[in-house]
Amino acid sequence: MAISITPKQLSGTVCVPPSKSLAHRAIICASLSRGRSVITNIEYSQDIRATIGAMKSLGTMIFEYDDYLEIDGTTTFMRNQCEINCFESGSTLRFMIPISLVCESNLHYIGEGRLGKRPMQVYYDIFEQQGISYLYRENVLDLYIRGRMHGGEFEIPGDVSSQFLSGLLFALPLMDEDSRIVITSPMQSKGYVDLTLQMLEKYGIHIENHDYREFIIRGGQQYQACDYRVEADFSQAAFYLVAGALHNDVLLQDLNIDSYQGDKVVIELLKQMGCQFERTAQGDRMSCQKMYAITIDGSQCPDIIPVMALACAVSEGTSRIENISRLRIKECDRLKATVEVINQLGGQAKEFEDAMEIQGVASLQGGHVSSYHDHRMAMMEAIASSVCDQPVVIDDEQCVDKSYPDFWQDFQSLGGDFHECELG
Ligand SMILES: O=C(O)C1=C[C@@H](OP(=O)(O)O)[C@@H](O)[C@H](O)C1
Numbered sequence: 001m002a003i004s005i006t007p008k009q010l011s012g013t014v015c016v017p018p019s020k021s022l023a024h025r026a027i028i029c030a031s032l033s034r035g036r037s038v039i040t041n042i043e044y045s046q047d048i049r050a051t052i053g054a055m056k057s058l059g060t061m062i063f064e065y066d067d068y069l070e071i072d073g074t075t076t077f078m079r080n081q082c083e084i085n086c087f088e089s090g091s092t093l094r095f096m097i098p099i100s101l102v103c104e105s106n107l108h109y110i111g112e113g114r115l116g117k118r119p120m121q122v123y124y125d126i127f128e129q130q131g132i133s134y135l136y137r138e139n140v141l142d143l144y145i146r147g148r149m150h151g152g153e154f155e156i157p158g159d160v161s162s163q164f165l166s167g168l169l170f171a172l173p174l175m176d177e178d179s180r181i182v183i184t185s186p187m188q189s190k191g192y193v194d195l196t197l198q199m200l201e202k203y204g205i206h207i208e209n210h211d212y213r214e215f216i217i218r219g220g221q222q223y224q225a226c227d228y229r230v231e232a233d234f235s236q237a238a239f240y241l242v243a244g245a246l247h248n249d250v251l252l253q254d255l256n257i258d259s260y261q262g263d264k265v266v267i268e269l270l271k272q273m274g275c276q277f278e279r280t281a282q283g284d285r286m287s288c289q290k291m292y293a294i295t296i297d298g299s300q301c302p303d304i305i306p307v308m309a310l311a312c313a314v315s316e317g318t319s320r321i322e323n324i325s326r327l328r329i330k331e332c333d334r335l336k337a338t339v340e341v342i343n344q345l346g347g348q349a350k351e352f353e354d355a356m357e358i359q360g361v362a363s364l365q366g367g368h369v370s371s372y373h374d375h376r377m378a379m380m381e382a383i384a385s386s387v388c389d390q391p392v393v394i395d396d397e398q399c400v401d402k403s404y405p406d407f408w409q410d411f412q413s414l415g416g417d418f419h420e421c422e423l424g
């Protein structure tokens with residue numbers, strides 16, 4: 001299906017959904033702990049369902065309630081022959097692989113969409129070094145793995161995906177041997193490594209981080225069950241904060257301003273562009289008289305780049321967003337897609353190999369755009385409609401289910417006006 005969004009000013013209060021990144025991590029840590037943990041403020045997005053399903057496949061006992069989970073990891077690893085469906089979740093795939101190889105196992109990983117095209121070589125290199133058997137098909141996720149991973153010395157790049165490092169950090173404390181991971185190229189997405197280390201600490205696992213260049217992991221550690229409430233998601237909040245910057249009146253509830261989430265930087269970036277961030281007892285609000293161009297280093301905050309590019313598209317002057325070639329290996333080629341969407345809506349953006357340049361315009365026109373089957377593109381396009389003169393038509397709008405199944409409901413509650421339509 002497709003939807004047509006009529007430009008409307010958005011106004012109202014939104015309760016920001018729980019952080020997908022923290023929910024993945026809490027579910028994993030609880031599933032690796034003996035005893036019962038309760039994880040509250042759970043939203044059943046497709047990615048979170050993938051991680052719950054993956055842990056259940058390994059034998060974890062998980063009960064799903066309305067908005068919380070009860071998890072007992074006592075039986076985790078009791079199943080060592082299983083199929084794990086990651087749907088389209090890169091986090092689930094890259095976190096689960098080392099975890100599922102803590103014991104001798106026979107695994108079949110499957111998934112959907114573009115997941116089979118996203119990089120995996122970092123793990124294949126480790127499989128080669130450790131004699132772990134594997135077989136995969138190109139371009140679709142269909143991967144067989146047989147064997148067991150051991151601790152020891154690892155060398156991995158820091159500029160492909162931080163998810164490989166996070167995956168190893170979850171698994172290596174459970175191995176018999178001590179381990180050392182050396183990061184061979186500058187670490188990108190550091191904020192996500194911080195989230196992993198923070199959650200591991202909470203569950204009783206200690207890791208030494210030597211400036212994101214070397215990590216020392218003692219083997220034989222034990223996860224300790226613990227209850228946890230998932231905090232609000234700054235990557236999703238970014239859509240509403242940018243909406244505020246675009247003269248909408250949106251009050252955001254439940255943000256933890258002391259959060260470790262790297263995407264919290266969205267607040268600083270918008271402030272640098274001339275916006276005001278206001279905290280009140282009722283919630284947080286971004287507002288702006290006039291926005292000015294900015295240069296953004298996107299290496300540490302890839303997920304907010306599409307929506308930050310939208311802010312740049314209606315700012316005065318020429319903005320540059322740099323160090324973003326990794327956007328090309330997400331749910332779609334987000335660098336190319338973002339530039340295309342801005343241009344199709346009447347803005348002026350240029351694509352470079354590792355950057356984009358955006359010349360600000362006074363307002364956007366609207367038109368037909370693709371969601372590229374990418375939740376972050378669809379949500380950016382919805383927010384863009386508020387500064388368009390004409391309707392914005394988006395195909396496959398349900399792709400938001402990957403991270404934020406209630407997005408369209410929340411958008412509507414803010415006055416967002418859309419109806420289903422056929423694509424001509
Ligand atoms: O660890 C995580 O929760 C994530 C890490 C990031 O990936 P990269 O490390 O590949 O940038 C981010 O884009 C993704 O949405 C979530």
Ligand SMILES: C=C(OP(=O)(O)O)C(=O)O
Pocket residue numbers: 047088089090091092303330331376403
């Ligand atoms: C890239 C994303 O997630 P993942 O890597 O887990 O698929 C995302 O949520 O934007």
